[in-house]
Amino acid sequence: MKRPLILVCNDDGYKAPGIRALTRVAERYGDVVVVAPVSGQSGMSHAVTLNHPIRLRTVSVNGEVPTYACTGTPADCIKIALNQVLDRKPDLVLSGINHGSNASVSLFYSGTVAAAIEACMNGIPAAAFSVDDHSHETDLSLATRYAGGIIENLLDKGLPKGVCLNINFPRIPPDECKGLKVCRQTIGVWKEEFEKRTDPQGREYFWLTGEFSNEEPDERDTDEWALANGYGAVVPISIEVTHYPSLEQMADWRFDTHHE
Amino acid sequence: MKRPLILVCNDDGYKAPGIRALTRVAERYGDVVVVAPVSGQSGMSHAVTLNHPIRLRTVSVNGEVPTYACTGTPADCIKIALNQVLDRKPDLVLSGINHGSNASVSLFYSGTVAAAIEACMNGIPAAAFSVDDHSHETDLSLATRYAGGIIENLLDKGLPKGVCLNINFPRIPPDECKGLKVCRQTIGVWKEEFEKRTDPQGREYFWLTGEFSNEEPDERDTDEWALANGYGAVVPISIEVTHYPSLEQMADWRFDTHHE
Numbered sequence: 001m002k003r004p005l006i007l008v009c010n011d012d013g014y015k016a017p018g019i020r021a022l023t024r025v026a027e028r029y030g031d032v033v034v035v036a037p038v039s040g041q042s043g044m045s046h047a048v049t050l051n052h053p054i055r056l057r058t059v060s061v062n063g064e065v066p067t068y069a070c071t072g073t074p075a076d077c078i079k080i081a082l083n084q085v086l087d088r089k090p091d092l093v094l095s096g097i098n099h100g101s102n103a104s105v106s107l108f109y110s111g112t113v114a115a116a117i118e119a120c121m122n123g124i125p126a127a128a129f130s131v132d133d134h135s136h137e138t139d140l141s142l143a144t145r146y147a148g149g150i151i152e153n154l155l156d157k158g159l160p161k162g163v164c165l166n167i168n169f170p171r172i173p174p175d176e177c178k179g180l181k182v183c184r185q186t187i188g189v190w191k192e193e194f195e196k197r198t199d200p201q202g203r204e205y206f207w208l209t210g211e212f213s214n215e216e217p218d219e220r221d222t223d224e225w226a227l228a229n230g231y232g233a234v235v236p237i238s239i240e241v242t243h244y245p246s247l248e249q250m251a252d253w254r255f256d257t258h259h260e
Numbered sequence: 261m262k263r264p265l266i267l268v269c270n271d272d273g274y275k276a277p278g279i280r281a282l283t284r285v286a287e288r289y290g291d292v293v294v295v296a297p298v299s300g301q302s303g304m305s306h307a308v309t310l311n312h313p314i315r316l317r318t319v320s321v322n323g324e325v326p327t328y329a330c331t332g333t334p335a336d337c338i339k340i341a342l343n344q345v346l347d348r349k350p351d352l353v354l355s356g357i358n359h360g361s362n363a364s365v366s367l368f369y370s371g372t373v374a375a376a377i378e379a380c381m382n383g384i385p386a387a388a389f390s391v392d393d394h395s396h397e398t399d400l401s402l403a404t405r406y407a408g409g410i411i412e413n414l415l416d417k418g419l420p421k422g423v424c425l426n427i428n429f430p431r432i433p434p435d436e437c438k439g440l441k442v443c444r445q446t447i448g449v450w451k452e453e454f455e456k457r458t459d460p461q462g463r464e465y466f467w468l469t470g471e472f473s474n475e476e477p478d479e480r481d482t483d484e485w486a487l488a489n490g491y492g493a494v495v496p497i498s499i500e501v502t503h504y505p506s507l508e509q510m511a512d513w514r515f516d517t518h519h520e
Contacts, residue, residue, distance in 0.1 A: 040311070042310060042311075043307060043308045043309070043310040043311075044305075044307045045304075045305040045306035045307045045308075045335075045374070046305035046306065046368045046369055047303060047304045047305045047307045047369070048303045048305075048369050048468060049303070049468055050302060050303040050468060051300070051302075051303075053457070053465040053466060053467055054454075054465065054466045054467070054468060055463070055464070055465050055466070056464070056466065072468075075305075075369075076468065079452045079454075079468065079470075080452075080454055080466060080468075082452070083452045083453065083454050084454050084456070084466065105381055105499065107501070108306045108374075108377065108381075108499070109306055109307070109308050109335075114305070114368075117368065121365055121368075121449050121450075122449060123449075146515050149513075149514065149515035150515060153510075153513045153514070153515070157513070159506070160503070160505070160506060160509070162447065162503075163503045163506050179515065180515040182506075182507055182510045182511070182513070183507075184500075184502040184504070184507065185500060185501060185502045187422065187500065189381050189382060189383075190381075192339045192340075192342070192343045193343065194314075194339075194340055194343050194344050196344070197313070203315070204315070204316070205313040205314065205315050206313060206314045206315070206316065206340060206344065207313055207314075208308060208309055208310060208314060208332075208336065208339065208340075210339075232515075234510070234515075235502060236502065236503040236506030236507065236510065237501045237502060237503060238501050238502070238503035239365065239368070239501075240444075240445060240447065241367070241445060241497045241498050241499075241501055242444040242445045242495060242496065242497060242498070243420070243422075243423045243496040243497060243498035244444070245420070246419070246420060246423050246442075246496030247442055247443075247444065247496065249420070250413075250442045250494070250496065251442070253409075253413045253417070253442070254409065254413070255406050255409035255410060255413070255439065255440040255492075255494075
């Protein structure tokens, strides 16, 4: 029987410790190909490269695992992997392990999650992995301990069409982790505080900073609660984002009241 | 009574005909402030600028309407508008009119839609407007004809928390339009075909191209069907993307089978 084909991507770039750790786990379950950005693409969300060309080169960082560095975004990496690199559709796409949490609404900004969503759009079971620590020196053993079980489930049971997984791990010693919790996306918002500075020419500029604000810190079925309470958080997310209740609520909207 | 405060943004840049047309409509309903990218940000999705500073300057393109050009992405524009430009929370955020359709899954790649989502995250009613024509010379009168009615409904009725609107208009003469349809996001996928070229130094590079493939062309409740059949399409989209049925379906997943 053919071994599963597993495509691995991330948004921190092909050299990041997170993707190398995830690649080593994936190797236990199938034939792995890595297609990842040349350099960091954090905060790039689902951006695609339309206005300049994309380059792709092979690099040697993962032993025998074919690894391609792509000048594009994480979404570009998935697209070019499916279209130019792989000779068949992969059985699984794994993205990460991201250095930094992508829980709650952070998933919207995440290139790591976007890579999983892009795979999901193409009908491939996919999961994004992140640890709640931006440091590239962070301990990844908690995430790698559970990644194997997740890969087994994904290969064995798959996911419904249009659904992928956003998985986050807390920054705690592996032995303190109570396990994984399947949960929902926390409702919250990033409270921005731009830092205004003045350049040597006397002109203003701004740095985007901010702090996540959890709007439902006591809800035990949310991913932020899981992370704050010693669990890894597994959120199944949908790429079909229609808000169905509104379809009916908007039935009384009249659009043509003020024709010009 | 205070006039509503309306923030206008887009992803084609502050000079694009689409945002100028939308600004003129918005002026009829409130005090308008425009904060938009300096230049085109198509395909930038919900990207935010983390690795370099953002600049903001006032520009004069919209008569009396205060207009700011921002070097960041559409999501950055909303963030900096709320945090640095406006002295109170706007009553409404409008994004567009985008030159190019953002129906179906295209909304994931869209900076125009991301601006509306960013506003929605901050609890502000928001709508993204797009026309199915990339040309900056396209006739915007169909979109502007209906934009007023949409703004009225948004100011009057608002939207549920966590919901914003993705509105697309077909490329047809305004008189042929049958009206607006409230509908759901079409299930579909972009079929990529990278165009491989060789540069003067003999090195390969790729251009991302592609074609949208509608996986349910006969479903009359979808936005693509509406556009193909002479309607403008109004899709309420949710920023809460948990796939609830999967929460139960995944109850039998075991994650700890292969501890290292």
